[in-house]
């Protein structure tokens with residue numbers, strides 16, 4: 001089997017740096033690739049971490065899974081990129097620095113890329129060709145980044161991807177399990193058509209987006225949920241032997257979600273936690289001024305499960321506050 005033109009034989013686990021572009025001083029821009037080809041045939045699972053440069057948990061989840069897996073016990077193939085947007089990662093920012101990325105700052109808006117396009121499109125096109133295409137499923141690992149904390153599974157598609165891979169995406173989040181709530185449903189926003197999940201779905205590759213962590217650091221408990229979720233999926237696929245953990249626990253599945261906005265800037269005092277189920281009108285947080293005076297209260301627009309909370313308390317008008325998944 002070949003990854004980026006490098007041959008990996010059955011029973012081999014490899015890690016290598018792959019040049020995907022070059023800097024103006026002609027140094028290489030590289031991503032680290034980790035792959036494992038099991039001794040037996042089976043599904044091919046792809047994993048991408050850190051499409052957003054300040055979301056660290058995906059890198060850690062991938063590395064722990066790759067450290068744990070033994071090619072002699074594996075049926076199938078793992079192909080992973082722990083840090084996908086290396087330019088954003090090296091800047092400790094969510095997006096590619098504007099002077100480099102031009103209008104393609106957010107890697108997760110330019111899939112499936114373009115080999116003759118701008119820099120980000122070229123990098124994405126290589127990840128598309130060598131990691132995503134030909135896989136039986138892809139896990140696109142995200143989290144809240146510096147400003148937010150997240151704990152949910154992103155499983156949204158368009159009407160078309162729902163038709164092509166919807167049943168397989170549902171299997172992925174059910175297998176992931178552990179009671180982690182799910183954002184499902186169909187989206188229509190045109191700027192999201194370049195997301196990996198939509199483009200993979202159109203290609204016939206189901207994509208699940210675990211969102212676990214945030215705050216600009218790693219959280220052991222959430223990393224463990226991610227590692228277990230990946231292992232559960234591998235067990236369900238028959239790639240490894242073992243007993244899945246946290247199957248059959250109730251998972252809230254929201255068909256839509258929203259982030260209530262504040263009218264003004266201020267300091268957010270959280271009044272809810274990840275995974276809370278709250279009724280319509282429940283107070284999710286209080287916005288105060290820097291003198292401690294309450295400016296306004298942020299309320300749940302409908303009965304909701306909480307997907308994201310603020311980590312950084314300072315908000316501007318229009319900032320995302322609390323991510324509410326609609327429950328019926």
Ligand SMILES: [Zn+2]
Pocket residue numbers: 051052055142143
């Ligand atoms: Zn992200």
